[in-house]
Amino acid sequence: MLDVASVDFAYPGGNPVLSDIAFSVRRGEVLAIVGRNGAGKSTLLRLLNGLRQPASGTVTVDGLNTADTPVHVLAHHIGTVFQAPEQQIFNAKVHDEIAFGPRQQGLTGAALEARIAEVLGRIGLADAAQLHPLDLDAAARRLVALGSVLAMKPPVLLLDEPQRGLDANAMARLEAIVAEEAEAGTCVILVCHDMDFVARRASRVLALAQGRIAADLPTLDFFTSDELTRKAGVEVPDPVELARFLGLPPVLTPSALAAKWLADHRSA
Amino acid sequence: MSSRSGPQSGQTALLFLPGDSLLHRANPLTSLIFMLWMISAAAVLPTIGTTILIVAGVALSFAMGVGPRVTKRLVITMLPLLVALLVVHGFLVSRPDFIPLVGPLTYSPTGLEYAAQVVTRIGAMLTASLIFVTTTHPGDILKSLDQRGVSPGVSYLIASPLLLIEPFSERAKAIRDAQRARGLDLTSTFKARFKALPALLIPLITLALSDLDHRASILNSRAFRAQKHRTVIDAPPDDRFQVWLRRVLIVLAIAQLGIPLLWR
Ligand SMILES: Nc1ncnc2c1ncn2[C@@H]1O[C@H](COP(=O)(O)OP(=O)(O)O)[C@@H](O)[C@H]1O
Ligand SMILES: [Mg+2]
Numbered sequence: 377m378l379d380v381a382s383v384d385f386a387y388p389g390g391n392p393v394l395s396d397i398a399f400s401v402r403r404g405e406v407l408a409i410v411g412r413n414g415a416g417k418s419t420l421l422r423l424l425n426g427l428r429q430p431a432s433g434t435v436t437v438d439g440l441n442t443a444d445t446p447v448h449v450l451a452h453h454i455g456t457v458f459q460a461p462e463q464q465i466f467n468a469k470v471h472d473e474i475a476f477g478p479r480q481q482g483l484t485g486a487a488l489e490a491r492i493a494e495v496l497g498r499i500g501l502a503d504a505a506q507l508h509p510l511d512l513d514a515a516a517r518r519l520v521a522l523g524s525v526l527a528m529k530p531p532v533l534l535l536d537e538p539q540r541g542l543d544a545n546a547m548a549r550l551e552a553i554v555a556e557e558a559e560a561g562t563c564v565i566l567v568c569h570d571m572d573f574v575a576r577r578a579s580r581v582l583a584l585a586q587g588r589i590a591a592d593l594p595t596l597d598f599f600t601s602d603e604l605t606r607k608a609g610v611e612v613p614d615p616v617e618l619a620r621f622l623g624l625p626p627v628l629t630p631s632a633l634a635a636k637w638l639a640d641h642r643s644a
Numbered sequence: 645m646s647s648r649s650g651p652q653s654g655q656t657a658l659l660f661l662p663g664d665s666l667l668h669r670a671n672p673l674t675s676l677i678f679m680l681w682m683i684s685a686a687a688v689l690p691t692i693g694t695t696i697l698i699v700a701g702v703a704l705s706f707a708m709g710v711g712p713r714v715t716k717r718l719v720i721t722m723l724p725l726l727v728a729l730l731v732v733h734g735f736l737v738s739r740p741d742f743i744p745l746v747g748p749l750t751y752s753p754t755g756l757e758y759a760a761q762v763v764t765r766i767g768a769m770l771t772a773s774l775i776f777v778t779t780t781h782p783g784d785i786l787k788s789l790d791q792r793g794v795s796p797g798v799s800y801l802i803a804s805p806l807l808l809i810e811p812f813s814e815r816a817k818a819i820r821d822a823q824r825a826r827g828l829d830l831t832s833t834f835k836a837r838f839k840a841l842p843a844l845l846i847p848l849i850t851l852a853l854s855d856l857d858h859r860a861s862i863l864n865s866r867a868f869r870a871q872k873h874r875t876v877i878d879a880p881p882d883d884r885f886q887v888w889l890r891r892v893l894i895v896l897a898i899a900q901l902g903i904p905l906l907w908r
Contacts, residue, residue, distance in 0.1 A: 422821075425825050427821050427824070427825060446829075446831055447824040447825060448824050448827050448828055448829045448830070448831070451824065451825050451826055451827035451828075452827060455825075455826075456822075456825040456826075458818075458821075458822050458825070460818070460822075462847060462850065462851055463815070463818050463819045463822045463847055463851070464819070464822040464823060464826060464843075464847060465847065466842055466843050466846035466847050466850075476826065476843075477826055477827055480826070480827035480828070480829075481827070510850065524826065525826065528826075528827065
């Protein structure tokens, strides 16, 4: 679905930001990109959606080489939710903001309205359809930005720090949406500093350190390697640490930990 | 004062070019006054003087390492003006000294002279401004005003339009990127670009207005007035009409600045 082959990149007049990047992501995978500030995570997303072009190597999205495809065409194949929703919201109603993408795709009439209603339901803002997006709180505004991208039904979804600024309620919505999208075969790629979120939702972790791939592993394998988590500069989620402390097999989530612990004690 | 470098400085709409020349090292206020002097000279000198000023200014800009950028901007701005003024005043505006040229075409020496005077005057002023903005970073102006004991509030007001240019152009770029990644076509026909305008301008204006709000509240906050140097500003009378007029003017100004930035 998405293929990155030996990509190098530097901003004009700057030092190399990404070197020798290669990975592919399949349908239904949830890939978390982690790493310290400045490691090149956002830059990598910009290479994936065609806003930047690699100095060498190729990026292929849904069979399209980003070097030969205009950004606005690529947008139908790869949706991006940026960090600052204020940078893209411009309609006076939540409803119209969600409609923006599908309209670009030529959707009209009942099909369009059905698509909007579906998305509004998923982001939990069905009652807010007629409100001004900027009258919503920050968390709801982020969900509107997410919804406006979901409405285009892209086969690849890029999320830059999607959990930032979300309250518990919005966070639950986001997690459910990530799970549903993966289930439906979307390839979800998220940049995230919240390792508990990564542990709960990502199937695979790509760690960047100084512009290179430091690890590309299933989530559990990544978090159980001290060397790799240190190299990527990320915290190990509590359940992983706790399981190790208790001498239990590795787990990623509190509920998995509880299950393992109970199983252990029942058998004992 | 200080020269700047780094990967970010060349990326913005700022004309500033990092360097280590005399003017880069000079105090920003010196550069500012030098520019003002050059502009005032351009305002009073005859055509021969303003022409020399342009030549000397361009030579200076090359000596300061900003020659190509100054020359390019100068030519891009002045060439259309030069052509238009020469045609209008040399050949079209009827004057007593019309001399037959070829066929039905006539030209006027005084008209041409007038056009040359206007063009070289504007050109000399532009050269002065370009030398200033290519060798002085707005942030340094702010710092040197602070050093002079100018109240932070006042220097902030003086420098903030200059400082705004940088985040403004960066933001314009971020908005353009965000909308293109949502499928907005900014590459094809004029009509498509025109239709794209609201998607670009509305976020820009919304964010700029919330910025200004933020700036105003900083100025009003205690932190700003509790400094050593204070200025008491007797607030002139104000009313709702003026408030709205200002908002409209800000929106217009942002739109005028924004359109070329967004379409670049
Ligand atoms: N527009 C830009 N121009 C020049 N350098 C940039 C630009 N954006 C980011 N960088 C540099 O690229 C490196 C990686 O940045 P980024 O991809 O934003 O990292 P991350 O998202 O992992 O924090 C940093 O050193 C940063 O300074
Ligand atoms: Mg980033």
